[in-house]
Amino acid sequence: MASLSTTSLSFKAPSTRISQVLRKGSSFQSVTFGRFTSSTSKSLRLQISCAAKAETVQKVSDIVKEQLALTADTPLTAESKFTALGADSLDTVEIVMALEEKFNISVEESDAQNITTIQEAADLIEDLVQKKPAA
Amino acid sequence: MVSRSEVLSLCRAMLRAGRQYPHYNLREYTKRRTLDGFRMNKNLTDQSKVNEAYAEAKAQLVVLERSVKFHSLYPPKTKNIMEVKLQ
Numbered sequence: 001m002a003s004l005s006t007t008s009l010s011f012k013a014p015s016t017r018i019s020q021v022l023r024k025g026s027s028f029q030s031v032t033f034g035r036f037t038s039s040t041s042k043s044l045r046l047q048i049s050c051a052a053k054a055e056t057v058q059k060v061s062d063i064v065k066e067q068l069a070l071t072a073d074t075p076l077t078a079e080s081k082f083t084a085l086g087a088d089s090l091d092t093v094e095i096v097m098a099l100e101e102k103f104n105i106s107v108e109e110s111d112a113q114n115i116t117t118i119q120e121a122a123d124l125i126e127d128l129v130q131k132k133p134a135a
Numbered sequence: 136m137v138s139r140s141e142v143l144s145l146c147r148a149m150l151r152a153g154r155q156y157p158h159y160n161l162r163e164y165t166k167r168r169t170l171d172g173f174r175m176n177k178n179l180t181d182q183s184k185v186n187e188a189y190a191e192a193k194a195q196l197v198v199l200e201r202s203v204k205f206h207s208l209y210p211p212k213t214k215n216i217m218e219v220k221l222q
Contacts, residue, residue, distance in 0.1 A: 090173055093143055097150050109144060 052078075052122035060122045063102060067095050078119040096121070103129060136182065137189040145192055146173050152199045156206055159215035165199065 057078050065076065068087055076085075082092050096112050099105075099121060105128040115121050146169060153165025176188045 088177070089139070089143055090146065090170065090177060093146050093150070094170060097147070097154075101154075109147070112147065113140060113143070 052119065052126045056126055057118060057122040059102065060099065060118050060125065063098050064095055064118060067091065067098055076118070078122070079117055081117050083116070099125060105129060105132065137186050142173070142185075142189060145189065145196065146170075149192070149196050149199060152196065152203055155203045157210035158206060159211075159218050161206060 061076050061078075064070075064082070064085065064087075065072075065074070068082075068085055068091060070076070070085065074085070082095065087095065092115065093112070096107055096115060100107055103125050105125060107124065107128070111124055115124065149169045150166060153162055153169065156162045156165065172192070176185075179185050179188065
């Protein structure tokens with residue numbers, strides 16, 4: 001099965017997280033992002049390969065929309081670059097700060113400078129949220 | 136010679152310091168003022184002016200950290216109305 005083969009790849013998430021994702025998949029709400037509204041198995045595969053939950057991406061997008069004062073119908077995908085949305089580097093700093101507060105994490109200097117898209121931000125957040133309880 | 140990344144690091148450091156105030160009004164003010172301050176000077180082209188602004192901001196950061204320590208000695212006794220979630 002396709003989903004089993006992806007778990008055997010060197011994907012760093014522990015098996016418990018993947019089983020959580022699998023359980024989540026059945027009650028999956030459809031989100032505005034096109035690729036996540038497909039059938040359960042397809043969206044699971046996509047979730048694993050993207051390494052970030054759709055709800056995280058959604059929360060990040062909400063914060064970005066709020067910070068940049070975008071209208072509700074601005075097309076916003078996970079691959080949107082902040083600069084494409086009209087943010088300059090100071091806006092990016094502000095967005096990263098807001099994300100830190102929202103998710104209660106601490107982003108390092110070097111990481112913060114490399115965030116350019118919503119997907120990257122969501123991935124970094126997932127990473128940090130996972131590491132936090134273990135610390 | 137102050138680089139772009141140094142300026143952004145300073146901005147981040149100030150925002151982080153301002154977050155530690157126990158007082159809602161000081162937190163919000165610091166956030167607003169640092170961002171306004173950095174935005175005001177964001178189009179400077181003259182390198183000497185940039186260095187000047189950077190030095191000023193660095194001094195303010197020192198003041199800010201000291202101020203946070205002081206204000207933490209006298210935290211507010213009640214929650215600010217703005218921090219209370221709407222029921």
